[in-house]
Amino acid sequence: MRKLACLLALLASPAMAVEMTIEVAGEGANGSITIDLLEEVAPGHVARIAALAEAGAYDSVVFHRVIEGFMAQTGDVEFGKIGMDMRRAGTGASDQPDLKAEFSDVPFDRGVVGMARSQNPDSANSQFFIMFDEGHFLNGQYTVVGRVTDGMEVVDAIKRGHSRTGAITGQPDMMKQVTVNE
DSSP, X not given: OHHHHHHHHHHHSOOOOEEEEEEXXXXXOOXXXXXXXXXXXXXXXXXXXXXXXXXXXXXXXXXXEEETTTEEEEOOTTTOBTTSOTTSTTSOOOSSXXXXXXXXXXXXXXXXXXXXXXXXTTOBOXXXXXXXXXXXXXXXXXXXXXXXXEOHHHHHHSOOOOTTTOBOOSSOOEEEEEEEEO
16 A cells, blocks of 8 residues: 555655756757657657767767758757768667657747658667757657757757758857756
8 A cells, every 4th residue: 555655655746857958059949949858748759869969979069950831850869960061961870779759749940859760660860850840741740859948049049951851051059068858
């Protein structure tokens, strides 16, 4: 009975919120973006992002695919660090296995953060994107992991890429430092 009471007390207590802060630097954007990671919506994906951020894996990673009116993509910890061959940025992942999809009813609205993946729904790994505008055609097809709570003006200033592919010409903006607080 005592164990049950302790379990119920834990379940009744508010969940610890995970907040990620991205310090952005570059030609387009400079400043901080704060993201509320939605661990109740996508616990596996949030755990992965938090672990990579805590390990410093996201530091100096560029925004390699940025499409006006759609989204800014980053998070290639393998090939997307500043100083690497930017032609490979967006093709890499972490050294961890890919994640099983955690689709939800959370819509892809402006400021929502989703996990990037290949054609396989269970292929998300380290890359994520931030929506400039709503993209409800993504609903139920990509895992939502968070929502921007502060710094959307920084997101809006991220250097844009080619109108169709999102490929950046010249020096891309980057995540200078990424931290996580619980």
